[in-house]
Amino acid sequence: MKISFPYMGTSPLVVSYLFENLGHEVVCPPVPTEKTLSLGVQYAPEFACIPFKIVLGTYLEVLEMGAEVLITSGGCGPCRAGFYGELHRRILRDLGYPVEMIIMEPPLREPLDFLRKVYRLLKPAKLSNLYHVFRVAVEKMLSLDEIESTMHKLRPLAYNKKLITKAYSEGLEMIRQADSVKEVKEAKQATLEALWRVPANHEYEPLRVGLIGEIYVVLEPAANHDIERILGDMGVYVHRSIFLSEWVRYNVLGSGEKHIRASAIPYLNQMIGGHGQNSVGEVVRYAEKGFDGVIQLAPFTCIPEIVAKSILPAISRDKDIPVLTLFLDEQTGQAGIETRLEAFVDLIKQKRRKREAS
Amino acid sequence: MLGYLGVDVGSVSTNLVVIDDQGKVLVDLYLRTRGQPIQVVQEGLRQVEKAIKGKNIEICGVGTTGSARTLSGVIVGADTVKNEITAHAVAASHILPGVQTVLEIGGQDSKIILLRDGVVVDFAMNTVCAAGTGSFLDHQASRLNIPIEEFGALALESTSPVRIAGRCSVFAESDMVHKQQMGHSLPDIIAGLCDALVRNYLNNVGKGKEILPPVVFQGGVAANVGIRAAFEKALGLEVIVPEYYSVMGAIGAALLAKAATKDKGNTKFRGFVVSELDYQASSFECQGCPNCCEIVNISVDGEILARWGGRCGKWDTLPKTG
Incomplete structure (x- = not known):
């Protein structure tokens, strides 16, 4: 059986590696493009959120490439994403793709179901090989996140931003090809060095913005x-x-992002699904860390983020931190986003100038 | 005398102003864009040149803003290319120092800007619907066969405005038709439309924003006394419409150009001769990946001056603006 999965950030690199080395035939999903989104929009309910549409588009692309089994995450609400796997399966079935969907529900909720699915995915693997494969996959995930966060730290400082993009994409390729913990570590080291080698003004103190919102x-x-x-x-x-690595650490291996939720409690004392409570908590944390501003990214029609948005003005006022919310869907124009971002950056720049003057 | 040129090319109107060293407006122009931004900027420059002829004004800084800011920036040779929110805020606090709220309604978008102590602290732009904008009013005025200039004054004659659904322009229109068929008077319907538009603006763009006086109302729609009255009624505050309400974006761009050229002492302005050059815009679809970006070329006399529209940066030759 050829398996595939949704595309999100740098994760396909890790997930492909994992499944391939567990002995599966993998169809690696392509980077989502306008075509992916159009495909998804064409077959998705209009008011489903943009993650639903992009993932549906990706599924249609990988099915054309020969995928037979799709692996995705489940969930138990209140965010709608918990139903997306099942809804995707039905839409694909109606379109004539008799695809099998393996939906990973939260392990503690349905332990037997979870173990059965894990067993199925591990079945083709050689037992002796398992530890090695997981070790490399984890190392890749950690390295990708470290490279990415370094890239974002250095980009504002670099004189020529294109060199950063180039070093970064070459680094991703090196990580993709690495096949042992040692190779991954070497690839990471080489990439970090390449990023630091890009000529940059290290004296420059850039404005600092926190990015929060729905995970996808x-x-x-x-x-x-x-x-x-x-x-x-x-x-x-x-x-x-x-x-991704932090998310896995807190949500799969640990007991949730308690520290972030604790920060949210004075404003929102309960789970509202998705990343709603996290978004509230993160704004508080960014304010306390002295960030210049926060940008909330929310899929259009996303209830948890709408609830969070309505709470953010209070935090913004109490903690004196500007917040910009951007709702995203297939109708969102690039020009509108850029205008708002430029205006927001002007706003926080003025604010910092005023603070420095006083 | 030193002069600074501001150019604001929006969806509906293109505005040009020249200000002096003190920020006083010497020339102001309001033209219709009519979907031809290049030609209208050239026409505007021609008119500006004529207006300042013999007055010994030297243009020593140019700024552009509006949705065609990048394009017009290339054509005129701008010293600053700024988003319209910053430009409007700069202009409002120049005209009325101490302003705390700016309501701006233009052709296709509407925005609210909050300032405290002369600094922008929050802003919002309409996202979902265009019902609260000038294009919609324009459309309704022409449907009712009333010149847009008289539209607002008619609203003031109303004694009991009707209630119109303002959420979406399509529904607002069918609701208006319905009210007409029911026999309501025109002034009552127009006043109802003004109320609906203001309600929609305050509920969407102004949601959760602390609107404090002084409140300035600018943009093309500020010409509409009906809308202004509806704002005053809804807010319970005086709403100030500045003298140059329709060209505030251009004034902001000119003020920003003045600030930008103050330090460096020279301008990138290509001169009024650009109004006679043959600018051409062409586009093609890049086939490099399934994103199929639409790339735009701006050329003058066959030579490519600028190019944009690509996602990956492969085609970009323009420096990004801030």
């Missing part, structure tokens, strides 16, 4: 108009609230 639109440049690059090219340092 925060992690996937195709969904957010490559906002981190746009801001980085404008000389702004963007700190992303979500990295």
Whole structure:
């Protein structure tokens, strides 16, 4: 069986490696493009969110490439994404793709179901090989996140932003090819050195912006108009609230992002699904860390982020931190995003100038 | 005398102003863009040149803003290319120091800008619907066969405005038709439309924003006394419409150009001769990847001056603006 999965940020590199080395035939999903989105929009309900549409588009692309089994995450609400796997399966079935969907539900909720699915995915693997494969996959995930965060730190400082983009994409390729923990570490080291070698003004203190919101639109440049690059090219340092490795550490291996939720409690004392409570908590944390501003990315019609948005003005006032919310869907124009980002950067620049003057 | 040129090319109107060293407006022009930004900027320059002829004004800085800011920046040779939110805020606080709220309604977008102590602290632009913008009013005026200039004054004659659904321009229009068929008077319908538009603006663009006086209302729609009255009624505050309300973006661009050229002492302005050059815009679809970006070339006399539209940067030759 040929397996495939949704595309999100740099994760396909890790997931492909994992499944291939567990002995599966993998169809690696291509980077989502306008075509992917159009495909998804064509077959998705109009008011489903943009992650649903891009993922559906990706599924249609990988099915054309020969995929037979799709692996995705489940969830138990209140965010709608918990139903997306099932809804995708039915839409694909109606379109004439008798695809099998393996939906990974939260392990503690349905332990037996989870173990059965894991067993199925591990079945073709050689037992002796398992530890090695997981070790390399984890190392790749950690390295990718370290490379990416370094890239975002250096981009605003670099004189020629294109050199950063080039060093970064060459680094991704090196990580992709690496086949042992040692090779991954070497690839990471080489990439970090290449990034640091790009001529840059290390004296420059860029404006610092925190990026929060729903995980898919925060992690996937195709969904957010490559906002981190746009801001980085404008000389702004963007700190992303979500990295895959951290997310896995807190949500799969640990007991949730308690520290972030604790920060949210004075404003929102309960889970509202998705990343709603996290978004509230993250703004508080960014304010306390002295960031110049926060940008919230939300899929259009996303209830958890709408709830969070309505709370953010209070935090913005209490903690004196500007917040810009961008709702994203297939109708969102690049020009509108850029105008708002430029105006927001002007706003926080003036604010910093005023603070420095006083 | 030193002069600074500001150019604001929007969806509906293109505005040009020349200000002096003190920020006083010497020339102001309001032209219709009519979907031809290049030609209208050239026409505007021709008119500006005529207006300042013999007055010994030297243009020593140019700024552009509006949705065609990058394009017009290339054509005129701009010293600053600035987004319209910053430009409007700069102009408002220049004309009325201490302004705390700017309401701006243009042809296709509307925005609210909050300033405190002369600094922008928050802003919002309409995202979902265009019902609260000038194009919609234009459309309704022509449908009712009333010149847009008289539209607002008619609203003031109303004694009991009707309630019109303002959420979406299509529904607003069918609701207006319905009210007409029911026999309501024209002034009541137009006043109802003004109320609906203001309600929609305050509920969407102004949602959660602290609107404090002084409030300035600018943009083309500020000409409409009906809308202004509806704002005053809804907010319970005086709403100030500045003298140059329709060209505030261009004034902001000119002020920014003045600030930008103050330090470096020279301008990139290509001169009024550009109004006679043959600018051509052409586009093609890049086939490099499935994104199929539409790349635009701006050329003058067959030589490519600028190019944009690509996602990956492969085609970009223009420096990014801030």
